[in-house]
Amino acid sequence: MAIHLVLALAFHAALTSGAELVVPVDGKVASIIATVAAASSGDTVVVPAGRWTNCSEPIVGLGSGVAITVTGAGAADTIIDCEGTGRILDGSTDFDGWVMEDMAMINGGGAIDDADARAGCIRVRSGCHLTLRRVELMGCTLGGARTGTYKGGAIHVANNAYLALVDVVIRDSTVTTVGSGQGGALASAADTVISFDNVTISGCGAHSGGGLWIAGSKVYIHGAGLLVEGNSAADTAGGAYFRAGTEFFGAGPLIVRNNAAGGDGGGVLFRVATTNGTIASIVATGNSAGGCGGGINWGHDAPITVTGGVVASGNSATDGGGVCFTQGRREVTVFLDASSNVTSNTASRHGGGIYIAASSTDMVLDGTYVSDNTAADGSGIFIEGSSNVKPSLWGVIITRNFSPTGGALALGDFPSASVDTAGSSSCGNYGGNNEAVDVHCHGDSRFVNPVAGGCTQGSRCLRADSACDHAATCASASQS
Numbered sequence: 001m002a003i004h005l006v007l008a009l010a011f012h013a014a015l016t017s018g019a020e021l022v023v024p025v026d027g028k029v030a031s032i033i034a035t036v037a038a039a040s041s042g043d044t045v046v047v048p049a050g051r052w053t054n055c056s057e058p059i060v061g062l063g064s065g066v067a068i069t070v071t072g073a074g075a076a077d078t079i080i081d082c083e084g085t086g087r088i089l090d091g092s093t094d095f096d097g098w099v100m101e102d103m104a105m106i107n108g109g110g111a112i113d114d115a116d117a118r119a120g121c122i123r124v125r126s127g128c129h130l131t132l133r134r135v136e137l138m139g140c141t142l143g144g145a146r147t148g149t150y151k152g153g154a155i156h157v158a159n160n161a162y163l164a165l166v167d168v169v170i171r172d173s174t175v176t177t178v179g180s181g182q183g184g185a186l187a188s189a190a191d192t193v194i195s196f197d198n199v200t201i202s203g204c205g206a207h208s209g210g211g212l213w214i215a216g217s218k219v220y221i222h223g224a225g226l227l228v229e230g231n232s233a234a235d236t237a238g239g240a241y242f243r244a245g246t247e248f249f250g251a252g253p254l255i256v257r258n259n260a261a262g263g264d265g266g267g268v269l270f271r272v273a274t275t276n277g278t279i280a281s282i283v284a285t286g287n288s289a290g291g292c293g294g295g296i297n298w299g300h301d302a303p304i305t306v307t308g309g310v311v312a313s314g315n316s317a318t319d320g321g322g323v324c325f326t327q328g329r330r331e332v333t334v335f336l337d338a339s340s341n342v343t344s345n346t347a348s349r350h351g352g353g354i355y356i357a358a359s360s361t362d363m364v365l366d367g368t369y370v371s372d373n374t375a376a377d378g379s380g381i382f383i384e385g386s387s388n389v390k391p392s393l394w395g396v397i398i399t400r401n402f403s404p405t406g407g408a409l410a411l412g413d414f415p416s417a418s419v420d421t422a423g424s425s426s427c428g429n430y431g432g433n434n435e436a437v438d439v440h441c442h443g444d445s446r447f448v449n450p451v452a453g454g455c456t457q458g459s460r461c462l463r464a465d466s467a468c469d470h471a472a473t474c475a476s477a478s479q480s
């Protein structure tokens, strides 16, 4: 044991080039600040176990070219508790490659009544380059009586900054304001780089983007990925809101679970066609939305490639219980493929599994499995009628969905709408509308390569009794 400890210390010393400065154990954040001020590049500032209070002054950096590590005894033991007195850290170009690790940072923020209300706990300004590792942020708040836009309950990242979060938890943090509050855990401006590697965002709340509100940044999701869980937004995007110009990289999963939005996008909302890049996989379960897209609201046909597929299951919404595609105006892109499945979601109105809005032009589902969803109509997939809507549903399987009054694949009423259903099957669905339980056309709509029993203009389609699998067409279906 003793030998192991000596070896471990020797090994540690060999790796650490700079000096180690230990903060005197007096529980004052001012002492951390004073010790940091004495450090040089490459040094490690050790914050021993204990509770450190009084954030009347934030920790500030040491300037360009001075990178240090501030290390605690672990998130359960070294706790910086601001008791609602201010921010823990406020960094710009003075933080040049800093690491803060193994500590908890809690209860930062409070009422901030300025026009520039950003960041309850950590403010990452332009030029700041910061990594948080094995850090827990909790109980950060940003609020105030001023009518304005408040951003980032725990963290705000400004343009031209870099923030890496590794093994980090941000929880129970909020933006509450009479105006608009964005990003209960984290909000960012455009042109930033934010990296998530094994990060949990939970129990946070805001007006929009209950957990995350990210504008136009490069977002890396690495390793064990990003879990966004149990957050809520009064308006849009209960879990995470990715806005115009966000670009995704990395091989980690995005998991959104049990988030709730009053408006669109219970779990996650992607907005604007300039949001692009690659996400390894998306799993959306148990989210809810008052508007469209219980699990995912995929806005403006944002061309994001989800290499490992999308699973949307057990979500609910008014329309689009699992996924809502809306406002597309882009070139053909495959959105959900054969590695994707949309199951056991519920919509009170239309599109239990998937809702494709009128303006969603040229979007493609290829080989997706849509089953066990429920909605008044379009229990599997509902496609709004419009001159623009011309989605392609290739090899999609729609089965075991339940619609009390409509059908599993429902198409709105518009003469020049065209829906390509090459290779798709809709069969073995349930509901009260026996004539149209598998395919339900609301009038003058058009299928290209129609599913067996599919609609021609104004027709209705019979239920298929046969089992439904990928190869099957619905042999017993026919037009009435």
Ligand SMILES: *[C@@H]1O[C@H](CO)[C@@H](O)[C@H](O)[C@H]1NC(C)=O
Binding pocket: 030, 054, 056, 057
């Ligand atoms: C907090 O620290 C500041 C100096 O940083 C000091 O002036 C103030 O008295 C401290 N407040 C408390 C409650 O200790």
Ligand SMILES: *[C@@H]1O[C@H](CO)[C@@H](O)[C@H](O)[C@H]1NC(C)=O
Binding pocket: 134, 167, 168, 169, 198, 224
């Ligand atoms: C992820 O981070 C948490 C701490 O937030 C840690 O307990 C867990 O071991 C990490 N998981 C992996 C796979 O690194």
Ligand SMILES: *[C@@H]1O[C@H](CO)[C@@H](O)[C@H](O)[C@H]1NC(C)=O
Binding pocket: 245, 247, 274, 276, 277, 278
């Ligand atoms: C994403 O869009 C930007 C322009 O908005 C473009 O520069 C970039 O190459 C695109 N990235 C990918 C991966 O398509």
Ligand SMILES: *[C@@H]1O[C@H](CO)[C@@H](O)[C@H](O)[C@H]1NC(C)=O
Binding pocket: 311, 340, 341, 369
């Ligand atoms: C749907 O996805 C889940 C999770 O990846 C998987 O367990 C299940 O087998 C998939 N179902 C189908 C029919 O592909």
